[in-house]
């Protein structure tokens with residue numbers, strides 16, 4: 102009995118003593134309120150404020166249990182890493198297209214179910230998003246952040262250029278993609294484009310076999326983007342060609358860039374994109390939320406459904 106008492110007392114004093122050890126920096130940083138996201142309707146801004154600002158802005162709100170060691174170390178590291186990737190406190194210094202891109206980036210984080218961190222919402226249930234909140238954000242991006250469809254003629258079927266230069270990382274242009282299977286189409290709200298994603302035969306076979314994580318070597322995706330063009334009847338269809346992007350799988354060959362070779366050619370002149378060899382770090386960082394799906398956004402499940410028809 103006495104021993105038991107001693108042990109309990111020992112544990113209690115350890116917990117109390119542990120409180121003296123506190124994480125650096127953020128423990129002392131005072132919470133600074135962020136102004137409402139300018140130009141965004143209040144209810145949309147509210148969704149982000151409630152669910153994301155704790156880790157993605159200088160406006161943090163610590164509950165009493167967040168301040169306990171060791172929880173505070175975890176919270177501090179979330180805030181540090183969270184702000185590094187996305188910081189809403191910078192909103193006022195951003196131009197409209199950058200703001201839209203930021204919201205689009207945020208929406209992607211939510212749709213991929215990575216955000217808000219589930220380890221966080223367990224203790225902070227008010228940060229959980231319900232489908233209505235997500236629809237609100239999506240609808241806002243769709244209706245307000247979309248740029249005006251252009252009226253330039255669609256040159257989709259005309260040959261572009263005779264010779265296409267290599268990408269700065271040495272990847273060669275692959276004109277064949279037009280003969281591949283279209284496996285998905287998407288629409289990007291913030292910049293008014295329609296995109297078609299093509300998969301080469303190796304990609305299509307992998308989908309049929311259900312072996313898509315990781316994708317087999319030799320898989321290639323091509324994603325084309327076109328300006329949305331509005332017809333008189335109100336229908337939106339592909340207008341001016343914007344760009345084509347490729348991801349070529351080679352687990353060993355492209356080990357330095359997450360197992361994929363990345364390349365983009367822009368405009369009807371197919372000019373290679375990127376100033377330096379390392380331009381692809383931009384591609385990788387935006388594809389990062391999909392790191393558990395081999396860095397690929399497109400979901401094979403959707404494709405399977407389409408194939409059956």
Ligand code: HEC
Nearest residue numbers: 152153156179182183186206207210215216217218221390
């Ligand atoms: C508990 C803290 C926390 C909350 C709340 C939170 N995030 Fe994050 N977020 C992080 C951390 C930490 C990272 C960095 C992840 C990494 O590096 O692995 C991150 C990364 C991201 C990224 C970059 C992509 C990625 O997965 O690496 C996006 C986008 C994002 N968050 C959006 C959001 C949105 C939108 C919300 C609100 C709906 C939100 N986050 C809520 C902590 C949080």
Ligand code: HEC
Nearest residue numbers: 287296322324346347348363364365383384387397398399
């Ligand atoms: C702003 C974020 C962002 C950046 C930067 C980005 N991508 Fe993507 N990428 C996406 C999203 C989101 C998708 C999913 C399809 C969609 O929504 O259009 C995608 C899809 C793709 C696909 C189709 C396969 C897939 O993952 O679904 C290819 C190929 C691709 N991107 C190549 C590139 C290349 C090459 C670069 C760099 C030159 C790049 N991307 C940079 C966000 C980005």
